[in-house]
Amino acid sequence: MGRIFKVNTDYSKQNIEFNIINNGTITSVPGFYAAACHCGIKGSGKPDMCIIYTPEDSICSGVFTINKFLAAPVIVTKEQLKKTRNIKAITVNSGIANACTGELGYKNARKTIEIASQYLGVEKKNIIVSSTGVIGRQLPMDKIEEGIKQCACKLSGTDGHSGIDGHDAAEAILTTDLVAKEIAVSIKVEGGSDIIIGGIAKGSGMIEPNMATMLSFITTNVKIPENLLDEILSDEVGRSFNSITVDGCQSTNDMAIVIANSKSNVEIKNKKDKYYKKFKNALSLVMKDLAKKIVLDGEGATKLIDIKVINAKSKVDAKKLALAVADSNLFKTAMFGQDLNWGRINGAMGSVDCDFDPEKVDIYIGDVLIVKNGMGVKFDRIYTEKLMKEKEVKFTVDLNYGKKEFSVLTTDLSFDYIKINASYHT
Amino acid sequence: MGRIFKVNTDYSKQNIEFNIINNGTITSVPGFYAAACHCGIKGSGKPDMCIIYTPEDSICSGVFTINKFLAAPVIVTKEQLKKTRNIKAITVNSGIANACTGELGYKNARKTIEIASQYLGVEKKNIIVSSTGVIGRQLPMDKIEEGIKQCACKLSGTDGHSGIDGHDAAEAILTTDLVAKEIAVSIKVEGGSDIIIGGIAKGSGMIEPNMATMLSFITTNVKIPENLLDEILSDEVGRSFNSITVDGCQSTNDMAIVIANSKSNVEIKNKKDKYYKKFKNALSLVMKDLAKKIVLDGEGATKLIDIKVINAKSKVDAKKLALAVADSNLFKTAMFGQDLNWGRINGAMGSVDCDFDPEKVDIYIGDVLIVKNGMGVKFDRIYTEKLMKEKEVKFTVDLNYGKKEFSVLTTDLSFDYIKINASYHT
Numbered sequence: 001m002g003r004i005f006k007v008n009t010d011y012s013k014q015n016i017e018f019n020i021i022n023n024g025t026i027t028s029v030p031g032f033y034a035a036a037c038h039c040g041i042k043g044s045g046k047p048d049m050c051i052i053y054t055p056e057d058s059i060c061s062g063v064f065t066i067n068k069f070l071a072a073p074v075i076v077t078k079e080q081l082k083k084t085r086n087i088k089a090i091t092v093n094s095g096i097a098n099a100c101t102g103e104l105g106y107k108n109a110r111k112t113i114e115i116a117s118q119y120l121g122v123e124k125k126n127i128i129v130s131s132t133g134v135i136g137r138q139l140p141m142d143k144i145e146e147g148i149k150q151c152a153c154k155l156s157g158t159d160g161h162s163g164i165d166g167h168d169a170a171e172a173i174l175t176t177d178l179v180a181k182e183i184a185v186s187i188k189v190e191g192g193s194d195i196i197i198g199g200i201a202k203g204s205g206m207i208e209p210n211m212a213t214m215l216s217f218i219t220t221n222v223k224i225p226e227n228l229l230d231e232i233l234s235d236e237v238g239r240s241f242n243s244i245t246v247d248g249c250q251s252t253n254d255m256a257i258v259i260a261n262s263k264s265n266v267e268i269k270n271k272k273d274k275y276y277k278k279f280k281n282a283l284s285l286v287m288k289d290l291a292k293k294i295v296l297d298g299e300g301a302t303k304l305i306d307i308k309v310i311n312a313k314s315k316v317d318a319k320k321l322a323l324a325v326a327d328s329n330l331f332k333t334a335m336f337g338q339d340l341n342w343g344r345i346n347g348a349m350g351s352v353d354c355d356f357d358p359e360k361v362d363i364y365i366g367d368v369l370i371v372k373n374g375m376g377v378k379f380d381r382i383y384t385e386k387l388m389k390e391k392e393v394k395f396t397v398d399l400n401y402g403k404k405e406f407s408v409l410t411t412d413l414s415f416d417y418i419k420i421n422a423s424y425h426t
Numbered sequence: 427m428g429r430i431f432k433v434n435t436d437y438s439k440q441n442i443e444f445n446i447i448n449n450g451t452i453t454s455v456p457g458f459y460a461a462a463c464h465c466g467i468k469g470s471g472k473p474d475m476c477i478i479y480t481p482e483d484s485i486c487s488g489v490f491t492i493n494k495f496l497a498a499p500v501i502v503t504k505e506q507l508k509k510t511r512n513i514k515a516i517t518v519n520s521g522i523a524n525a526c527t528g529e530l531g532y533k534n535a536r537k538t539i540e541i542a543s544q545y546l547g548v549e550k551k552n553i554i555v556s557s558t559g560v561i562g563r564q565l566p567m568d569k570i571e572e573g574i575k576q577c578a579c580k581l582s583g584t585d586g587h588s589g590i591d592g593h594d595a596a597e598a599i600l601t602t603d604l605v606a607k608e609i610a611v612s613i614k615v616e617g618g619s620d621i622i623i624g625g626i627a628k629g630s631g632m633i634e635p636n637m638a639t640m641l642s643f644i645t646t647n648v649k650i651p652e653n654l655l656d657e658i659l660s661d662e663v664g665r666s667f668n669s670i671t672v673d674g675c676q677s678t679n680d681m682a683i684v685i686a687n688s689k690s691n692v693e694i695k696n697k698k699d700k701y702y703k704k705f706k707n708a709l710s711l712v713m714k715d716l717a718k719k720i721v722l723d724g725e726g727a728t729k730l731i732d733i734k735v736i737n738a739k740s741k742v743d744a745k746k747l748a749l750a751v752a753d754s755n756l757f758k759t760a761m762f763g764q765d766l767n768w769g770r771i772n773g774a775m776g777s778v779d780c781d782f783d784p785e786k787v788d789i790y791i792g793d794v795l796i797v798k799n800g801m802g803v804k805f806d807r808i809y810t811e812k813l814m815k816e817k818e819v820k821f822t823v824d825l826n827y828g829k830k831e832f833s834v835l836t837t838d839l840s841f842d843y844i845k846i847n848a849s850y851h852t
């Protein structure tokens with residue numbers, strides 16, 4: 001389990017309109033506070049409870065799993081957001097997912113909000129709840145209460161300077177992830193305080209599907225109407241968290257949440273607004289960065305594989321084809337073996353029910369053409385072998401059949417994936 | 427690679443109307459002959475070419491891959507069957523798939539038929555062709571000719587007693603399969619010669635998707651109209667070869683072929699015919715048996731897993747759900763680890779886009795209820811641990827949501843799968 005990645009996210013080639021904050025996290029955003037503790041859900045003694053909090057009136061948007069076995073916290077949080085988008089606190093526990101837990105599970109998620117309301121002095125309607133961990137077990141409510149109490153105590157003791165305890169929260173939401181996933185960026189505002197966006201996440205494709213949850217919590221200090229924030233979030237989720245796959249499954253507990261607390265005095269009213277595009281781009285970078293970190297921390301991953309399908313008839317087709325390759329065990333094992341087996345790309349795409357012409361398909365690794373019109377061509381094998389040995393490998397599939405495209409990030413399939421997943425016992 | 431299964435196909439509980447022929451194969455059927463040789467396509471020196479032949483006028487039905495990258499032999503064989511169903515010879519080479527080979531590949535498949543016609547003295551229109559092996563390479567036509575010549579020579583030297591050389595053909599169609607897959611059954615005919623059905627197959631989920639081809643050739647001696655044979659074949663393919671999954675992909679070269687040579691003097695004119703049902707059941711058994719043998723020979727497989735989804739709204743839904751579980755890496759690694767992790771079944775099914783109610787789902791291992799209304803229940807863990815250690819494990823998912831069902835056979839996902847697939851180099 002000693003696999004730690006250094007994530008080299010190279011933004012130098014992009015037109016940067018924002019700065020990446022050193023050691024940034026959710027509490028790099030003014031007015032956001034966080035606290036975490038170990039309340040006893042995890043046997044390991046690691047942090048298993050946290051609260052993210054802002055005293056300000058806020059706007060919250062959320063995107064949730066489409067898995068039919070919706071976990072209780074997902075059901076409850078969706079209900080909460082229907083009542084009001086003014087969310088000031090999120091409680092997150094790790095270790096138990098509170099999924100497939102029926103009526104009692106639902107009541108416990110509601111009870112968690114009640115407890116948080118009591119200790120934080122925040123109205124129930126302004127609190128949402130999230131869980132990740134083992135499926136099919138009930139939350140130990142005494143421990144949950146103890147955890148919330150501890151977190152609330154730490155929050156009340158905060159000196160008003162945020163920027164520290166976000167790291168603790170980033171640790172507390174992990175299950176079998178190896179590294180915490182955090183980032184914060186700032187956008188310069190003329191004659192005002194900067195717009196800041198901070199985010200933390202935990203990964204999918206974990207030791208168990210029981211823990212295969214993807215969670216992301218993002219904070220920002222802009223003022224923005226809820227419909228505009230919804231639109232941006234939904235758009236960017238498609239380009240980030242919904243464009244990654246470790247084992248091709250949405251879990252019972254997945255959620256991505258953004259809370260905007262208006263603290264910067266910058267208001268983004270509509271799409272024509274001066275800071276709209278900059279904010280959207282910065283949020284996009286935050287979410288893509290977290291998504292990439294999730295993939296790199298995927299179980300047993302030794303490589304990050306980028307599969308881009310271009311010139312498809314529709315975006316849906318491009319996505320289907322990219323995912324078919326990204327989820328193909330045969331392709332993924334070839335990547336682990338560092339073998340440039342393009343037949344596995346053809347094979348996976350050919351099985352997909354969508355419209356393209358196999359005789360028009362060109363495939364590139366990096367910028368090297370390896371398949372032309374569906375057939376292999378001669379290429380510099382010494383150079384491509386070098387590309388296959390890189391930690392990040394990029395394939396482009398040109399369908400020559402339309403104008404739409406979609407990219408998917410995935411990992412290889414290694415011995416460690418099997419080891420981690422087969423040796424875990426419920 | 428020393429994994430050899432003894433296939434225990436227990437038919438004793440079925441209402442047997444037919445006998446399984448000891449050491450039976452395609453040439454157990456009167457009037458069918460086969461020959462195989464090594465012509466030099468495979469570097470290993472193993473058999474790589476065979477011909478299956480009957481001098482009789484016949485009726486042939488075929489079912490083919492739906493992969494968009496159709497291999498040349500599939501295109502050519504489909505063309506041939508449009509001209510006439512009277513097929514007397516099939517040539518099969520292994521080692522090179524003749525897929526993604528463009529115009530030259532097509533010409534070579536046609537040329538193979540020409541060569542076979544010349545050496546067998548059979549008209550071109552009565553010959554079909556099949557290949558399996560590496561994608562993207564052209565057939566070495568000099569070796570193909572040498573192979574056909576050798577096989578034709580052996581066929582002409584046959585003493586008129588079939589029943590031996592089918593085994594050679596069963597070997598020659600293999601790529602990375604570990605064992606040959608063969609069976610033959612007989613149906614007693616009152617006052618006449620028995621109906622015999624023989625079959626051979628090679629497996630999917632092989633070392634490379636380049637070789638992930640599923641081929642099956644079935645011979646029989648009934649007289650049957652082509653539309654009736656088509657219907658039975660298509661029906662039974664759905665219940666056998668299309669109900670198995672090792673890595674969830676149809677290859678470029680898959681085909682299942684049945685040839686009926688009328689030698690038994692039994693004619694099955696329509697569905698009301700005395701022998702219709704018996705024939706269909708026997709063909710069903712042959713195909714299911716071959717399908718099971720393919721799964722058991724799946725890469726790195728240590729277990730045969732049967733996933734039956736019952737009481738679904740539609741058969742399509744039942745199939746989607748069963749396949750989602752069967753293709754879930756998380757489920758398959760849990761099976762390898764012999765851990766009864768039902769959360770992985772829920773998780774995989776919940777991701778499927780189809781109509782069911784998660785709160786009505788019951789799950790059984792063997793006959794033990796482990797999930798009721800989507801939630802875990804108490805069960806005898808000592809007994810279920812025993813069930814998990816068996817070579818064959820059966821799950822039943824009762825959706826309580828309709829009347830349709832579908833069963834899928836799959837394998838676990840083991841270290842050897844990764845080893846085999848990652849260590850292969852193109």
